[in-house]
Amino acid sequence: MRYARHLSLLLAATLIAPIAMAQYYQSTRDRVDIAWPEANPIWEMEIYSPSNSSGTEGSGLEIRDVYYNGRKVFGRAHVPVVNVEYEPEGGCGCYRDWNDFEMFFDTEPESNGMAFLDANPGSVKTTCDFDGVVDPLSDQGDMVGIAGEDFGDRLVLTTQMAAGWYRYRVRWTFWLDGTIQPEFTFGHTFNVCTAAGRNHNAYWRFDFDIDGGDDDYAVEMAPSGMTEFDLEAKRFHDDGVSWGVFD
DSSP states (O other): OOEEEEOOEEOOOOOOOOOOOSOSEEEOSSOEEEEESSSSOOEEEEEEOGGGOSSBTBOSSEEEEEEETTEEEEEEEEEEEEEEEEOGGGOOOEEEEOSOOBOOBBOSSOOTTOSEEEEOTTOOBOGGGSOSOOOGGGOOOSBOSEEEEEOSSEEEEEEEEEETTEEEEEEEEEETTSEEEEEEEEEEOOOTTTTSOEEEEEEEEEEEOTTSSTTOEEEEEETTEEEEESOOOOOOOOTTOEEEEEO
């Protein structure tokens, strides 16, 4: 069974001259510095693999110091908390999962032990790309870390994690027009607890830092109007409500 959660963000930033970068990717085990597209970068950022992310139990594929056309838009963005709540008859309770154990997935070419791979577009395939319950022995591929796919109009970054019998995929898509699509996808192998009804809750944290955070403010946009706010403690899904962050 596969569950995907998507969130689209559009950054309508003022266009200014991009920061020059020496090369497309600069990779170490701890972090990867990205400037994309290679010829004339509009996106620049640091990305961190799950095993090097900042959350207490890991936070998946984490991005920091994100610039769009030379303008800073993110200080940090990640998923520091994932909870699994089982229905009472399952007997498995409520559990906080971890987001720092990296799992094998398929790419072309093979990674050959690289922490970051410039993969062929369309070649990345994780356990979460299969429909249905997945046999744990089907975990395949030799990529452990982050794969990047350059589709020309978008850069897609993917990693896969394991938390017991679950497989979690984090994927970030960065479009030329300033749109960002973060995705957290849930898959599982067979287990007595996965046979029970359950809810997965992924908690995103976005530190918008537009040209520095001092003058940033957030608004809630609803059919009734726009309201500035400082803290959102809890919000159930509502198609009529969206949020904006302004500088």
